[in-house]
Amino acid sequence: MSIYLTNATNEIINCETTGLTIAPNQTIELSTEEQLESASQSSQLISYLANNQIIANDGIRDLNLEEAVHVLAGTTIISGPRDKSGKLRVHQTSRALGTTTCFTGIGDDISDPSKVGGGAECIFHHNIGDAMIQDYYIDFNIIENDTYIHEGYITWLDCKYDKINCDVVPTLVSIVPGENTNYSLYGGYLVVPAMGNGTYNLASDIGDPRGGFTRMPPNDLGVQPTAYWTNDYNPATKRFENISYAMGDGQYNLFAAEVPLFKMFNKVPLLGSGFQELRTSDTAQLGHGMRFKIVCETYGEDHEWGFAFTFVLHRVKSA
Numbered sequence: 001m002s003i004y005l006t007n008a009t010n011e012i013i014n015c016e017t018t019g020l021t022i023a024p025n026q027t028i029e030l031s032t033e034e035q036l037e038s039a040s041q042s043s044q045l046i047s048y049l050a051n052n053q054i055i056a057n058d059g060i061r062d063l064n065l066e067e068a069v070h071v072l073a074g075t076t077i078i079s080g081p082r083d084k085s086g087k088l089r090v091h092q093t094s095r096a097l098g099t100t101t102c103f104t105g106i107g108d109d110i111s112d113p114s115k116v117g118g119g120a121e122c123i124f125h126h127n128i129g130d131a132m133i134q135d136y137y138i139d140f141n142i143i144e145n146d147t148y149i150h151e152g153y154i155t156w157l158d159c160k161y162d163k164i165n166c167d168v169v170p171t172l173v174s175i176v177p178g179e180n181t182n183y184s185l186y187g188g189y190l191v192v193p194a195m196g197n198g199t200y201n202l203a204s205d206i207g208d209p210r211g212g213f214t215r216m217p218p219n220d221l222g223v224q225p226t227a228y229w230t231n232d233y234n235p236a237t238k239r240f241e242n243i244s245y246a247m248g249d250g251q252y253n254l255f256a257a258e259v260p261l262f263k264m265f266n267k268v269p270l271l272g273s274g275f276q277e278l279r280t281s282d283t284a285q286l287g288h289g290m291r292f293k294i295v296c297e298t299y300g301e302d303h304e305w306g307f308a309f310t311f312v313l314h315r316v317k318s319a
Helices: 033-040 043-050 066-071
Strands: 003-008 013-015 020-022 027-030 054-057 100-104 107-110 119-120 124-127 135-141 149-168 174-188 190-202 211-213 229-234 239-245 252-255 262-278 290-297 305-315
Touching: 013 043, 027 033, 033 066, 033 305, 043 054, 043 066, 054 066, 107 135, 107 239, 119 135, 124 135, 124 290, 229 252
Parallel strands: none
Antiparallel strands: 003 027, 003 054, 013 020, 100 305, 107 119, 124 305, 135 290, 149 262, 149 290, 149 305, 174 190, 190 252, 211 252, 229 239
16 A cells, blocks of 8 residues: 655655655655554644645545545545535445335236236235135245345234244245156255156246246355256246256256245234334345245134235335
């Protein structure tokens, strides 16, 4: 790191505390650690900088006093908008760049991967006589619309310790038994490539966006989860193309049985009537094919109750 000091006066400047002598209009470079440390500790030099007798430059532009002090001390100053007192203005957000915040109480119509909205509503009503445990799914079109889940809000009515659970689960692919095929089943749920020695065939059209592929996005550290398939999505045909094997370093998986990928909320008990924010400062990217599975459990004696919820999403397209 270097800093350039220019004598802006018509007189020779002698800075005794640093041993520097700068002739009128002369520019000198401080680049060694010893030079910068000595200059940063010189109140005499700081005074020259404050009075604009010496102008500091980082090789790109002239620096104000605060910036010059930071450079001399070997630190950096954060640039950006500031208020009238000089404090840096910051904005807390978990939203990914290029997305907008969307509050929605409805999923997407998955008959067309480009659609937003028009899907299942985020409401549940249990009537006496209904099954004591009921589930349903909320889907979002993600392959053409990057989507992140931020948080959610729930309201409920006439509950008596009834419970709701929300898992994020994959879209499933259909398989049938076979011999000497190109597909095997790992762990009882994951379809992986086989080289002619597999035991299953696919019964789904995996070129269809809802045929079974589930994308596994990298985590916050950029680590890609294990995945066994790659493909290219063609928005013109709305199909996957160039499907190929990837021995663990792909981007997509095929699931033949439902497993939770992660939980949004876990058997949250509801009592009476009320409202709750499921608040967080975080966000999680959803992969294509991921679904929200809502499980509602009526507790104790059968009774009428209901709840509704709102997803807070960050999406490229919200309408």
